Each structure stands twice: as C-alpha cells, then as structure tokens.
Amino acid sequence: MKILVVGTGLFGSVVARDRAQKGDQITMIDKRNHIAGNIYTEKIEGIQVHKYGAHIFHTQLKEVWDYVHQFADFNRYTNEVIANYKGKIYNLPFNMNTFNTMWGVITPAEAQAKIEEQRQVLNGQRPRNLEEQAISLVGTDIYNTLIKDYTAKQWGRDPKDLPSFIIRRLPVRFTYDNNYFNDPYQGIPIGGYTQIVEKMIDLPNITVQLNTDFLDHKDEYLRDYDKIIYTGMIDQFFDYQFGALEYRSLRFETKVLDTPNFQGNAVVNYTDAETPFTRIIEHKHFEFGAGNKKETVITHEFPASWHKGAEPYYPVNNPTNDSLFKKYRDYGIEHAPQVAFGGRLGLYRYYNMDQVIAAALQFVRNEKNFS
Structure with missing residues (x-):
C-alpha cells in the first residue's frame, strides 16, 4: 500500500515502522521543522532539553517497555x-512526607485521621467535580494549598467546573515514598527522545517531509494515497464543520543559566495563584547532571488558552466535547474511510507516551485497518 502518515510523533511513527516492515x-x-512531535528533545550545552515540557516514560x-528499548537505553530516573x-x-x-510538612503528623493513622476529619465537609456525598474529588482524597488543607490554584492555572477554570475523573487516579500514599508513579517501569532515554523516533523510522521505504502542512494539499493527498494515518486535530481535518473542540495550550520559556544547579530537582511545581507559570523544569537532572557542569538549562511552563492557530496540547474531556468528538469520529467513518485518526489529537484523548504506543500497536495488529 501507499500510506501517508501525518505527524511524526509516537503514534504515527509506530504505525509507519510496522507497515514499512510489511512492505508498504x-x-x-x-x-x-523536526520529527518526534511533542517528545522532541534538543541538545543544548550538552543537556537534552525537553522542548515541549517534561516527558518521563513510565x-x-x-x-x-521492551518495544521502546529497541531504540534507546533508559536510565533509572524516578519522578520525584x-x-x-x-x-x-x-x-x-x-x-507521608507531604502530610508531615502540612500537619506535623508522623504515622499513617494520624494522616488518615486528619484527612477523614477534613473530608466531613462533603457530608458523605459522592464527589461531583474535581474539587470534591480532591477533598475526598486528601482533605481541604492539601486541596487548598497544592491542588486548587495549580489546577485552575492548568485548565483555565475553577476546579468546581472540572469533572472529578481528572484527579481520580491521583496517587495518595501513606508511606514515605516520593516516586510519583506506581508503574513498575520508568526512566528517561539516555541521549534524549528524538533518537527513538529517528531509529524507529529509519527504514528504506519511509520518507520524511518536514515543514509540510497536510491541510495545504488535503485534496491531493486524499487522491494519491491508499491510506492516511492522521494524528492532527480531528475537528480541524473536517474544517470545524460541527464546531471546534476545546483544547488547552502551553507556552515555554527556556533559558541557559550560568550556574551548575538552579533548583536541585528536574521538576518543581508552583501551586499558588500568584505565580503565572505552573512549573520550572531543570533538564540536566533528567540525566543526573549530564552536560555542561558550569551551566544549566531551565524551562518555565505557562498554561495558555487555546484558539484556532495555537498549538493544542491537551484535550478538554467533558461530556460536551466528548459528544462532539464522537460526532466527528462517526462522520469520518462514513465520509473519510481511507483516513484513520490516532494519537492524542486524532482520538481526542489524554494519552501518556506508553498509552500512545500501546494504541498504535493495537491499531496495526488489526489488519482490517489496512484492507
């Protein structure tokens, strides 16, 4: 088959590799102007800089885990x-470290009792929104200090207006364990993420064209290719004919500093309302201080509202948007059968990197997708 893959991120690259190996x-x-989508990393001062925000593979x-190890060795980085x-x-x-700092409690029983005491403001009712879900998990003090304003900055709306499922899987531990993730496999690729995609698509029957917008030549592509794997915005593909889906955007400010160590940790979140950014990333700590020993690279990450023409980073999954997405998905099945939508934007779903890879592997296993 003659296949066009729109987007060189993980979903498109996994599909491209599989189909190329099958002879397409x-x-x-x-x-x-580069491959690898939002996981793109660029070496600055010998430091692998995550250009579109911190990416920790877990x-x-x-x-x-075995699949990505074909393309890179991973270190033992733990997200703390x-x-x-x-x-x-x-x-x-x-x-328990959080609870001790917040309340001075020492034992898990003391922490649980404090949370249970503060949870009473819900009067036993089932959480109806993010705020109530957070309070049910960690109480009012931690919600007001570490969740409320950070969430409002991140999503651009009051947590009372966000669905509870966004925070339902938030890790809460009654141990002194600072590992953010519960997953058994975690690390950072030594030498950055870009190499993974480079090696993934380094096959003789894969060609890559950068600085190329599908929508500029949409009709020609639809005419000339047997199959199109589209990882861009599904609503934009159909010219927003049913209306625009909602997204959140981000803005990054990256600086090289003349200091060997700026903040002592790869990621520091700023949870108060007065600070305009949500976090500072110090990239050298992802690879344990690799790179220039006298300088460091930091990135301030600012949440931003999305508008047409802006870069979309997060889908805003709520009943209204999910219903609109399904309308586009069903329309695509009927009116664009040669196009398969994938990835975070094509499927309008918040995916972690491993989930994108898993979805792509599942997609290529179904030969009906290429019949």
Whole structure:
C-alpha cells in the first residue's frame, strides 16, 4: 500500500515502522521543522532539553517497555516532584512526607485521621467535580494549598467546573515514598527522545517531509494515497464543520543559566495563584547532571488558552466535547474511510507516551485497518 502518515510523533511513527516492515511505501509529513512531535528533545550545552515540557516514560506494560528499548537505553530516573507553595516545599505525590510538612503528623493513622476529619465537609456525598474529588482524597488543607490554584492555572477554570475523573487516579500514599508513579517501569532515554523516533523510522521505504502542512494539499493527498494515518486535530481535518473542540495550550520559556544547579530537582511545581507559570523544569537532572557542569538549562511552563492557530496540547474531556468528538469520529467513518485518526489529537484523548504506543500497536495488529 501507499500510506501517508501525518505527524511524526509516537503514534504515527509506530504505525509507519510496522507497515514499512510489511512492505508498504510510507511517506511521513510534519508541519514542524523536526520529527518526534511533542517528545522532541534538543541538545543544548550538552543537556537534552525537553522542548515541549517534561516527558518521563513510565508504564505498566512490559510489551511497551521492551518495544521502546529497541531504540534507546533508559536510565533509572524516578519522578520525584517538588511543589513550591509561596516558598514552602512539599513532596508530590501526596505521601507521608507531604502530610508531615502540612500537619506535623508522623504515622499513617494520624494522616488518615486528619484527612477523614477534613473530608466531613462533603457530608458523605459522592464527589461531583474535581474539587470534591480532591477533598475526598486528601482533605481541604492539601486541596487548598497544592491542588486548587495549580489546577485552575492548568485548565483555565475553577476546579468546581472540572469533572472529578481528572484527579481520580491521583496517587495518595501513606508511606514515605516520593516516586510519583506506581508503574513498575520508568526512566528517561539516555541521549534524549528524538533518537527513538529517528531509529524507529529509519527504514528504506519511509520518507520524511518536514515543514509540510497536510491541510495545504488535503485534496491531493486524499487522491494519491491508499491510506492516511492522521494524528492532527480531528475537528480541524473536517474544517470545524460541527464546531471546534476545546483544547488547552502551553507556552515555554527556556533559558541557559550560568550556574551548575538552579533548583536541585528536574521538576518543581508552583501551586499558588500568584505565580503565572505552573512549573520550572531543570533538564540536566533528567540525566543526573549530564552536560555542561558550569551551566544549566531551565524551562518555565505557562498554561495558555487555546484558539484556532495555537498549538493544542491537551484535550478538554467533558461530556460536551466528548459528544462532539464522537460526532466527528462517526462522520469520518462514513465520509473519510481511507483516513484513520490516532494519537492524542486524532482520538481526542489524554494519552501518556506508553498509552500512545500501546494504541498504535493495537491499531496495526488489526489488519482490517489496512484492507
């Protein structure tokens, strides 16, 4: 088959590799000037800089862990996030270190009793929104200090107006364990993420064209290719004919600093309302201080509202948007049968990296998708 893959992120690259190995002719295009989508890393001062925000690979799926190890060796990085609230430091996820700093409690029983006491403000009712879900998990003090304002910055709306499922899986531990993830497999690729995609699509029957926007030549592509794997925005593909889905965007400010160590941790979240950014990333700590020993690279990450033409980073999953997405999905099945939508934007779903890879592997296993 002659296949066009729109987007060189993980979903498109996994599909491209699989189909190329089966003998198809693959053309990959990307509107950016580089491959690898949002996991793109660039070396600055010998430091692998995550250009589109911190990416920590973690998964419960051994198949996915083994798959990515074909393309890179991973270090033993453990994501231990620090929260800064008005100059006071807390550990994330919420664990006994957090509870001790917040309340001075020592034992799990004391922490559980404190949370249970504060949970009474819900009067036993089932959480109806993010705020109530958070209070049911960790109480009012931690919600007000570490969740409320950070969430409002991140999503651009009051937590009372966000669905509870966003925070339902928030790790809460009654141990002194600062590992943010529960997944058994976790690490950072030594030498950055870009190499993974480079090696993934390094096959003779895959060609790549950068600075190329599918929508500029949509009719020609639809005419010339047997199959199109589209990882961009599904609503934009159909010219927003049913209306625009909602997204959140991000803005990044990256600086090289003349200091060997700026904050002592890869990620520090700023959870107060007065600080305009949500976190500072110090990239050298992802690889244990690799790179220039006298300088460091930091990135301030600012949440931003999305508008047409802006870069979409997160789908805003709520009943209204999910219903609109299903309308686009069903319309695509009927009116664009040669196009398969994938990835975070094509499926309008918040995916972690391992989930994207798993979804792509599942997609290529179904030969009906290429019949």
